[in-house]
Amino acid sequence: MRDRPYCxxxxxxxxxxALLSGCLITPLEPSPPTPxxxxxxxxxxxxxxxxxxxxxxPFQSYLxxxxxxxxxxxxxxxxxxxxxxxxxxxxxxxxxxxxxxxHMLQEGAIRKKTLAEEETLRTRYLSFITVPRSNxxxxxxxxxxxxxxxxxxxxxxxxxxxxxxxxxGENHEAARVKSEAVLAMAKKPHxxxxxxxxxxxMDQTTAEQGGDMGFVPLEALPASFREGLKGVExxxxxxxxxxxxxxxxxxxxxxxxxxxxxxxxxAAGLRKKLRQQQTAExxxxxxTRWTQDNPIVFNPEGMALxxxxxxx
Numbered sequence: 001m002r003d004r005p006y007c008x009x010x011x012x013x014x015x016x017x018a019l020l021s022g023c024l025i026t027p028l029e030p031s032p033p034t035p036x037x038x039x040x041x042x043x044x045x046x047x048x049x050x051x052x053x054x055x056x057x058p059f060q061s062y063l064x065x066x067x068x069x070x071x072x073x074x075x076x077x078x079x080x081x082x083x084x085x086x087x088x089x090x091x092x093x094x095x096x097x098x099x100x101x102x103h104m105l106q107e108g109a110i111r112k113k114t115l116a117e118e119e120t121l122r123t124r125y126l127s128f129i130t131v132p133r134s135n136x137x138x139x140x141x142x143x144x145x146x147x148x149x150x151x152x153x154x155x156x157x158x159x160x161x162x163x164x165x166x167x168x169g170e171n172h173e174a175a176r177v178k179s180e181a182v183l184a185m186a187k188k189p190h191x192x193x194x195x196x197x198x199x200x201x202m203d204q205t206t207a208e209q210g211g212d213m214g215f216v217p218l219e220a221l222p223a224s225f226r227e228g229l230k231g232v233e234x235x236x237x238x239x240x241x242x243x244x245x246x247x248x249x250x251x252x253x254x255x256x257x258x259x260x261x262x263x264x265x266x267a268a269g270l271r272k273k274l275r276q277q278q279t280a281e282x283x284x285x286x287x288t289r290w291t292q293d294n295p296i297v298f299n300p301e302g303m304a305l306x307x308x309x310x311x312x
Contacts, residue, residue, distance in 0.1 A: 050294030098125035162211035179240035179247035
C-alpha cells in the first residue's frame with residue numbers, strides 16, 4: 001500500500017509535461033491558397049479628348065444607326081474609321097464646352113436641354129461661337145471682294161492674236177533688225193498682216209494661217225506678251241516682243257472678256273458668301289485650338305474591339 005501514492009505522484013509528473021506541451025504549443029495554421037491573378041477588363045473607351053471620353057457603347061450605337069454598307073466600309077477602312085472617331089469625340093467635347101459657357105448658362109440653354117438633345121445644344125453653341133457678328137461684312141469688305149472677282153474675271157479674258165515670228169538663229173542682232181523692219185512694214189497703211197506673216201514668219205504652224213493664233217487665254221501668254229497688250233486696242237500692232245526663242249510682231253485682232261454683273265446685283269450674294277467663309281474660318285480656328293489644348297488620344301484596346309465584318 002505504501003507504493004500507491006508514489007505511483008500516483010509519478011504518474012502526475014509524467015502527465016503534466018504532456019498537458020503543458022499541448023497548451024503552449026500552437027498548431028500551425030494551413031497557408032492560404034495563392035490567389036489567382038484577376039485579368040483587368042478591357043477598357044471600353046475608344047478615344048479621349050482631354051477629360052472627355054468616347055465610350056464603346058454610344059459609338060457602337062452610332063455605327064449601328066448607319067446604313068450597313070457605310071458601317072462595313074468604316075470598319076474595313078481604319079483611317080476613315082479614325083476620322084469618324086475624331087469627329088465624334090470632338091462633338092462630345094463641343095457639348096462639354098457649351099455646358100461650361102457662360103453665355104449658354106445665362107440663356108438657360110443647359111437647363112432646358114438634356115443630353116438626349118445634344119445635337120440641338122451643339123448647333124446653338126456652334127452658331128454662337130462661329131457665326132460672324134451681324135454687321136459683318138461691311139460695305140468696304142464687300143466692295144473689295146467685288147473688285148477681286150472682277151480682277152479674276154479679267155485674268156480669264158481671251159484674246160485673238162496674229163503673230164510674225166523671227167527666230168534668233170545664229171545672229172541675235174540680225175534677227176532684231178529684221179523684226180524691226182517687218183514691224184515697220186506691218187504698220188504701213190493698207191498693209192496686210194496675214195500676207196506678211198505668211199511670207200516672213202518662221203513659225204510654220206501659224207504662218208500658213210496668216211499668223212493666226214486663235215483665241216488664247218491671257219494668262220497662258222508669256223509675261224512679255226501680256227505686258228505689251230496693256231492699253232492696246234483691237235486692230236493695233238505692237239512689238240518686237242522678245243522671248244527666249246526670238247522676236248514677235250503681234251497684232252491684236254479681238255478680245256473676249258466675260259461679262260459680270262454690277263456691284264448692286266452682286267452685293268447680296270457676295271455678303272452671304274463672305275459670311276459663310278468667315279463662319280468656316282471661325283470653326284477651323286476653334287477646332288484647331290481645342291485639339292492643340294486637348295489632343296485626341298486613341299485607346300488601342302478599345303479600337304481592337306471594333307472588328308471589321310467577315311468577308312463571306
